[in-house]
Amino acid sequence: xxxxxxxxxxxxxxxxxxxxxxxxxxxxxxxxxxxxxxxxxxxxxxxxxxxxxxxxxxxxxxxxxxxxxxxxxxxxxxxxxxxxxxxxxxxxxxxxxxxxxxxxxxxxxxxxxxxxxxxxxxxxxxxxxxxxxxxxxxxxxxxxxxxxxxxxxx
Numbered sequence: 781x782x783x784x785x786x787x788x789x790x791x792x793x794x795x796x797x798x799x800x801x802x803x804x805x806x807x808x809x810x811x812x813x814x815x816x817x818x819x820x821x822x823x824x825x826x827x828x829x830x831x832x833x834x835x836x837x838x839x840x841x842x843x844x845x846x847x848x849x850x851x852x853x854x855x856x857x858x859x860x861x862x863x864x865x866x867x868x869x870x871x872x873x874x875x876x877x878x879x880x881x882x883x884x885x886x887x888x889x890x891x892x893x894x895x896x897x898x899x900x901x902x903x904x905x906x907x908x909x910x911x912x913x914x915x916x917x918x919x920x921x922x923x924x925x926x927x928x929x930x931x932x933x934x
Contacts, residue, residue, distance in 0.1 A: 809835045810929035813919035821914050825863065825870060825906045828917065835903045835930045839896050843933045846871075848890040848905045850926035851918045857883055858913035863906045864892050870906065887924060888917070903930050
């Protein structure tokens, strides 16, 4: 378990954490995958995993930080594109938030900051490739585990 000092409080990372000092709330939600690698050959944006890599969170009028951390590989010299959706709306431009060419195993570090109105929200990471060729995202204990997290910041 990791630790995070947020708003003067030390919290354990590893699931939803609610509460906070001074009457304001904050939340941390994360999904860690250590098995079940992912592969895409899609040239259109698609959720990486509709069942496991989704976070539902009710927020206040606040900023959220979205993170996707892991390891990947692309076939040949193809590009993998990564983005986040919030309530079904992609956050990046046509190429997403990050594009990466990795014909060798490489770390993935994707961060996005967004301001949200109060209410229930759904967060998902998405990806695609540029042309024929695959992008592989690893979820293994022998490598950097795949981490998808949302932190509400107030």
